[in-house]
Amino acid sequence: MPELPEVETVRRGLEPVMTNAVISRAQVNRPDLRWPFPARMAERLTGRRVAALRRRSKYLLADLDGGETLLIHLGMSGRMLVTKDESAVQIGTYVHGHAAPAKHDHVVLDFDNGMRVTFNDPRRFGAMDLFATEAGHPLLARIGPEPLGNGFSAAHLVQAFRGKASPVKTALLDQRIVAGLGNIYVCEALHRSGISPRRAAGRISAARLAVLHAAIRQVLEAAIAAGGSSLRDYRQASGDLGYFQHGFRVYDREGRPCPTDGCPGTVTRIVQSSRSTFLCPQCQR
Protein backbone atom coordinates (compact mmCIF):
# COMPACT_ATOMS: atom_id res chain seq x y z
CA MET A 1 0.00 0.00 0.00
CA PRO A 2 2.26 2.71 -1.24
CA GLU A 3 2.25 6.01 0.60
CA LEU A 4 4.77 8.79 0.14
CA PRO A 5 7.81 6.90 1.55
CA GLU A 6 7.10 3.84 -0.60
CA VAL A 7 6.62 5.92 -3.75
CA GLU A 8 9.78 7.91 -3.04
CA THR A 9 11.70 4.67 -2.51
CA VAL A 10 10.41 3.34 -5.84
CA ARG A 11 11.37 6.62 -7.52
CA ARG A 12 14.90 6.37 -6.19
CA GLY A 13 15.14 2.82 -7.51
CA LEU A 14 13.84 3.75 -10.94
CA GLU A 15 15.72 7.02 -11.39
CA PRO A 16 19.09 5.59 -12.44
CA VAL A 17 17.36 3.11 -14.74
CA MET A 18 14.97 5.46 -16.51
CA THR A 19 16.64 8.86 -16.53
CA ASN A 20 18.13 9.65 -19.94
CA ALA A 21 17.08 6.24 -21.25
CA VAL A 22 14.89 5.89 -24.35
CA ILE A 23 11.78 3.71 -24.31
CA SER A 24 12.54 1.28 -27.11
CA ARG A 25 9.30 -0.62 -26.72
CA ALA A 26 6.12 -0.16 -24.70
CA GLN A 27 3.68 -2.99 -24.17
CA VAL A 28 0.23 -2.27 -22.76
CA ASN A 29 -1.56 -5.49 -21.85
CA ARG A 30 -5.02 -4.16 -20.98
CA PRO A 31 -7.07 -1.07 -21.84
CA ASP A 32 -7.32 0.35 -18.35
CA LEU A 33 -6.50 0.22 -14.68
CA ARG A 34 -8.43 2.54 -12.40
CA TRP A 35 -9.15 4.67 -15.47
CA PRO A 36 -8.69 3.93 -19.17
CA PHE A 37 -5.13 4.40 -20.36
CA PRO A 38 -4.65 7.38 -22.68
CA ALA A 39 -5.26 6.69 -26.35
CA ARG A 40 -2.38 5.01 -28.21
CA MET A 41 -0.26 5.03 -25.04
CA ALA A 42 2.21 2.40 -26.23
CA GLU A 43 2.71 4.20 -29.52
CA ARG A 44 3.11 7.57 -27.80
CA LEU A 45 5.70 6.24 -25.35
CA THR A 46 7.84 4.38 -27.86
CA GLY A 47 10.97 6.27 -28.85
CA ARG A 48 10.65 8.85 -26.06
CA ARG A 49 13.56 9.69 -23.78
CA VAL A 50 12.93 10.11 -20.06
CA ALA A 51 14.41 13.47 -19.13
CA ALA A 52 13.63 13.27 -15.41
CA LEU A 53 11.74 11.15 -12.91
CA ARG A 54 9.97 13.14 -10.23
CA ARG A 55 7.51 12.48 -7.43
CA ARG A 56 4.56 14.62 -6.41
CA SER A 57 2.55 13.27 -3.50
CA LYS A 58 1.98 9.57 -4.31
CA TYR A 59 2.40 10.13 -8.05
CA LEU A 60 5.49 9.25 -10.06
CA LEU A 61 6.07 11.69 -12.91
CA ALA A 62 8.34 10.77 -15.81
CA ASP A 63 9.09 13.86 -17.89
CA LEU A 64 9.53 12.81 -21.51
CA ASP A 65 11.31 14.74 -24.18
CA GLY A 66 8.78 16.48 -26.41
CA GLY A 67 7.00 18.16 -23.52
CA GLU A 68 4.83 15.36 -22.17
CA THR A 69 4.85 13.72 -18.74
CA LEU A 70 3.87 10.15 -17.90
CA LEU A 71 1.89 10.07 -14.66
CA ILE A 72 1.96 6.85 -12.66
CA HIS A 73 -0.04 6.05 -9.54
CA LEU A 74 0.61 2.75 -7.79
CA GLY A 75 -2.83 2.62 -6.20
CA MET A 76 -3.06 -0.01 -3.48
CA SER A 77 -0.99 -2.81 -4.88
CA GLY A 78 1.03 -1.40 -7.77
CA ARG A 79 4.69 -2.35 -8.18
CA MET A 80 7.35 -1.12 -10.54
CA LEU A 81 9.82 -3.92 -11.06
CA VAL A 82 13.16 -3.53 -12.79
CA THR A 83 14.81 -6.39 -14.62
CA LYS A 84 17.89 -6.51 -16.78
CA ASP A 85 18.91 -8.97 -19.40
CA GLU A 86 22.19 -8.39 -21.18
CA SER A 87 21.15 -10.66 -24.00
CA ALA A 88 17.71 -9.22 -24.60
CA VAL A 89 17.08 -9.13 -28.32
CA GLN A 90 13.86 -7.97 -29.87
CA ILE A 91 12.44 -10.19 -32.57
CA GLY A 92 9.10 -9.03 -33.87
CA THR A 93 7.04 -8.01 -30.88
CA TYR A 94 8.68 -10.45 -28.48
CA VAL A 95 11.87 -9.70 -26.60
CA HIS A 96 13.90 -12.86 -26.20
CA GLY A 97 15.83 -12.95 -22.99
CA HIS A 98 13.34 -11.23 -20.71
CA ALA A 99 10.92 -13.34 -18.72
CA ALA A 100 7.44 -13.73 -20.15
CA PRO A 101 4.89 -11.33 -18.61
CA ALA A 102 3.59 -12.51 -15.26
CA LYS A 103 0.01 -12.24 -14.11
CA HIS A 104 -1.01 -8.60 -13.59
CA ASP A 105 1.94 -7.23 -15.58
CA HIS A 106 -0.17 -4.50 -17.15
CA VAL A 107 2.47 -2.23 -18.71
CA VAL A 108 5.99 -3.22 -19.73
CA LEU A 109 8.57 -0.63 -20.75
CA ASP A 110 11.81 -1.73 -22.39
CA PHE A 111 14.63 0.80 -22.50
CA ASP A 112 17.55 1.19 -24.88
CA ASN A 113 19.94 0.46 -22.00
CA GLY A 114 18.67 -3.13 -21.78
CA MET A 115 16.54 -2.49 -18.71
CA ARG A 116 12.87 -3.39 -18.39
CA VAL A 117 10.41 -1.66 -16.08
CA THR A 118 7.19 -3.58 -15.43
CA PHE A 119 4.08 -2.12 -13.82
CA ASN A 120 2.34 -4.95 -11.98
CA ASP A 121 -0.87 -4.19 -10.11
CA PRO A 122 -3.11 -7.07 -8.95
CA ARG A 123 -5.89 -4.90 -7.57
CA ARG A 124 -5.83 -2.49 -10.48
CA PHE A 125 -6.35 0.63 -8.34
CA GLY A 126 -3.32 2.16 -10.01
CA ALA A 127 -3.35 4.53 -12.95
CA MET A 128 -1.27 5.87 -15.80
CA ASP A 129 -1.85 8.97 -17.87
CA LEU A 130 0.00 11.26 -20.27
CA PHE A 131 -0.28 15.01 -20.05
CA ALA A 132 1.41 18.14 -21.40
CA THR A 133 4.12 18.93 -18.84
CA GLU A 134 3.57 22.67 -18.99
CA ALA A 135 -0.21 22.48 -18.59
CA GLY A 136 -0.02 20.12 -15.62
CA HIS A 137 -2.50 17.40 -14.69
CA PRO A 138 -5.85 18.08 -12.99
CA LEU A 139 -5.12 15.40 -10.40
CA LEU A 140 -2.04 17.34 -9.31
CA ALA A 141 -3.70 20.75 -9.25
CA ARG A 142 -5.61 20.22 -6.01
CA ILE A 143 -2.85 18.60 -3.98
CA GLY A 144 -1.50 20.32 -0.88
CA PRO A 145 2.14 20.94 0.04
CA GLU A 146 4.74 18.19 0.20
CA PRO A 147 5.17 17.26 3.87
CA LEU A 148 8.96 17.24 3.57
CA GLY A 149 9.08 20.50 1.61
CA ASN A 150 9.32 24.11 2.67
CA GLY A 151 5.63 24.72 1.97
CA PHE A 152 4.55 22.50 4.83
CA SER A 153 4.73 24.11 8.24
CA ALA A 154 2.96 24.08 11.58
CA ALA A 155 1.36 27.38 10.56
CA HIS A 156 -0.02 25.69 7.45
CA LEU A 157 -1.68 23.03 9.61
CA VAL A 158 -3.15 25.69 11.88
CA GLN A 159 -4.59 27.52 8.89
CA ALA A 160 -5.82 24.38 7.10
CA PHE A 161 -7.49 22.94 10.21
CA ARG A 162 -9.16 26.18 11.29
CA GLY A 163 -12.89 25.55 11.81
CA LYS A 164 -12.66 21.91 10.76
CA ALA A 165 -15.05 19.65 12.65
CA SER A 166 -13.84 16.41 11.08
CA PRO A 167 -11.45 14.16 13.03
CA VAL A 168 -7.77 15.00 12.65
CA LYS A 169 -7.16 11.52 11.23
CA THR A 170 -9.60 12.21 8.39
CA ALA A 171 -8.18 15.69 7.82
CA LEU A 172 -4.63 14.37 7.48
CA LEU A 173 -5.77 11.87 4.85
CA ASP A 174 -7.17 14.77 2.79
CA GLN A 175 -4.54 15.23 0.07
CA ARG A 176 -5.60 18.88 -0.35
CA ILE A 177 -4.28 19.65 3.13
CA VAL A 178 -1.02 17.74 2.95
CA ALA A 179 0.24 15.51 0.16
CA GLY A 180 1.23 11.89 0.35
CA LEU A 181 -0.01 10.76 3.75
CA GLY A 182 -1.97 7.51 3.97
CA ASN A 183 -3.49 5.43 6.71
CA ILE A 184 -0.27 3.98 8.09
CA TYR A 185 1.79 7.13 8.54
CA VAL A 186 -1.14 9.19 9.80
CA CYS A 187 -1.66 6.64 12.60
CA GLU A 188 2.05 6.65 13.39
CA ALA A 189 2.42 10.44 13.35
CA LEU A 190 -0.61 10.94 15.58
CA HIS A 191 0.73 8.44 18.10
CA ARG A 192 4.15 10.09 18.13
CA SER A 193 2.50 13.45 18.77
CA GLY A 194 0.14 12.18 21.47
CA ILE A 195 -2.95 13.42 19.65
CA SER A 196 -6.11 11.31 19.49
CA PRO A 197 -7.17 10.58 15.90
CA ARG A 198 -10.75 11.25 17.02
CA ARG A 199 -10.05 14.84 18.05
CA ALA A 200 -11.67 17.47 15.83
CA ALA A 201 -8.95 19.00 13.66
CA GLY A 202 -10.12 22.52 14.36
CA ARG A 203 -9.89 22.06 18.12
CA ILE A 204 -6.19 21.28 18.39
CA SER A 205 -3.93 24.01 19.76
CA ALA A 206 -1.19 25.53 17.63
CA ALA A 207 1.40 24.18 20.05
CA ARG A 208 0.14 20.62 19.58
CA LEU A 209 -0.03 21.07 15.83
CA ALA A 210 3.63 22.07 15.91
CA VAL A 211 4.37 18.74 17.59
CA LEU A 212 2.24 16.95 14.98
CA HIS A 213 4.04 18.73 12.16
CA ALA A 214 7.39 17.57 13.50
CA ALA A 215 6.09 14.03 14.00
CA ILE A 216 4.84 13.80 10.41
CA ARG A 217 8.24 14.78 9.09
CA GLN A 218 10.07 12.50 11.46
CA VAL A 219 8.03 9.42 10.63
CA LEU A 220 8.21 10.02 6.87
CA GLU A 221 11.97 10.58 6.92
CA ALA A 222 12.51 7.45 8.99
CA ALA A 223 10.30 5.43 6.65
CA ILE A 224 12.15 6.63 3.55
CA ALA A 225 15.47 5.79 5.20
CA ALA A 226 14.12 2.28 5.85
CA GLY A 227 13.02 1.81 2.24
CA GLY A 228 9.33 2.12 3.07
CA SER A 229 7.06 -0.41 4.74
CA SER A 230 6.36 -3.82 3.25
CA LEU A 231 2.88 -5.03 4.09
CA ARG A 232 1.36 -7.60 1.78
CA ASP A 233 1.94 -6.01 -1.64
CA TYR A 234 4.69 -3.44 -1.52
CA ARG A 235 8.15 -4.04 -2.95
CA GLN A 236 10.93 -1.65 -3.89
CA ALA A 237 11.80 -1.37 -7.59
CA SER A 238 14.61 -3.85 -6.98
CA GLY A 239 12.09 -6.35 -5.61
CA ASP A 240 13.54 -5.92 -2.12
CA LEU A 241 11.30 -5.39 0.90
CA GLY A 242 11.20 -2.18 2.90
CA TYR A 243 11.52 -2.65 6.62
CA PHE A 244 9.91 0.35 8.32
CA GLN A 245 7.01 -1.92 9.37
CA HIS A 246 9.35 -3.08 12.13
CA GLY A 247 9.33 0.52 13.37
CA PHE A 248 5.54 0.76 13.63
CA ARG A 249 4.40 1.83 17.09
CA VAL A 250 0.67 1.34 16.66
CA TYR A 251 -0.24 0.42 13.09
CA ASP A 252 -1.47 -3.20 12.90
CA ARG A 253 -0.46 -3.74 16.54
CA GLU A 254 -3.90 -4.07 18.11
CA GLY A 255 -3.78 -5.57 21.61
CA ARG A 256 -0.08 -4.95 22.17
CA PRO A 257 1.29 -2.68 24.89
CA CYS A 258 1.73 0.98 23.99
CA PRO A 259 5.43 1.53 23.22
CA THR A 260 5.49 4.97 24.84
CA ASP A 261 7.78 4.97 27.89
CA GLY A 262 5.76 4.61 31.07
CA CYS A 263 2.39 4.36 29.32
CA PRO A 264 0.23 1.49 30.66
CA GLY A 265 -2.08 1.63 27.62
CA THR A 266 -2.85 -0.98 24.99
CA VAL A 267 -2.95 -0.33 21.26
CA THR A 268 -6.58 -0.24 20.13
CA ARG A 269 -8.20 -0.44 16.73
CA ILE A 270 -11.18 1.72 15.83
CA VAL A 271 -12.86 2.44 12.50
CA GLN A 272 -12.99 5.96 11.09
CA SER A 273 -14.44 6.70 7.67
CA SER A 274 -14.60 2.94 7.01
CA ARG A 275 -10.88 2.68 7.70
CA SER A 276 -8.85 1.11 10.50
CA THR A 277 -7.24 3.51 12.92
CA PHE A 278 -4.74 2.31 15.52
CA LEU A 279 -4.14 4.35 18.66
CA CYS A 280 -3.31 4.23 22.33
CA PRO A 281 -6.32 5.70 24.19
CA GLN A 282 -4.12 6.33 27.24
CA CYS A 283 -1.47 8.61 25.80
CA GLN A 284 -3.30 10.01 22.77
CA ARG A 285 -5.68 12.72 23.85
Place this chain on the structure above:
DNA sequence: TAGTTCACCTGAAAGC
Protein backbone atom coordinates in the same frame (compact mmCIF):
# COMPACT_ATOMS: atom_id res chain seq x y z
C1' DT B 1 -20.58 23.46 2.03
C1' DA B 2 -18.71 19.98 4.82
C1' DG B 3 -18.47 15.51 6.19
C1' DT B 4 -19.35 10.54 5.42
C1' DT B 5 -20.01 6.36 2.86
C1' DC B 6 -19.56 3.55 -1.10
C1' DA B 7 -17.53 1.29 -5.19
C1' DC B 8 -13.73 -0.19 -7.50
C1' DC B 9 -10.45 -4.80 -7.20
C1' DT B 10 -7.82 -9.06 -5.96
C1' DG B 11 -5.28 -11.96 -2.84
C1' DA B 12 -4.55 -13.51 1.74
C1' DA B 13 -6.36 -15.07 5.85
C1' DA B 14 -9.97 -16.64 8.70
C1' DG B 15 -14.00 -19.32 9.43
C1' DC B 16 -16.80 -23.16 8.56
Place this chain on the structure above:
DNA sequence: TGCTTTCAGGTGAACT
Protein backbone atom coordinates in the same frame (compact mmCIF):
# COMPACT_ATOMS: atom_id res chain seq x y z
C1' DT C 1 -9.46 -30.05 1.79
C1' DG C 2 -12.20 -26.79 -0.27
C1' DC C 3 -15.53 -23.30 -0.30
C1' DT C 4 -17.20 -18.77 1.42
C1' DT C 5 -16.60 -14.57 3.77
C1' DT C 6 -13.99 -10.77 5.45
C1' DC C 7 -10.48 -7.50 5.23
C1' DA C 8 -6.93 -4.45 3.42
C1' DG C 9 -6.89 0.65 1.50
C1' DG C 10 -6.30 5.36 -2.33
C1' DT C 11 -9.34 7.88 -4.63
C1' DG C 12 -13.41 10.06 -6.76
C1' DA C 13 -18.28 9.99 -6.85
C1' DA C 14 -22.45 9.87 -4.59
C1' DC C 15 -24.88 10.64 -0.68
C1' DT C 16 -26.42 12.91 3.81
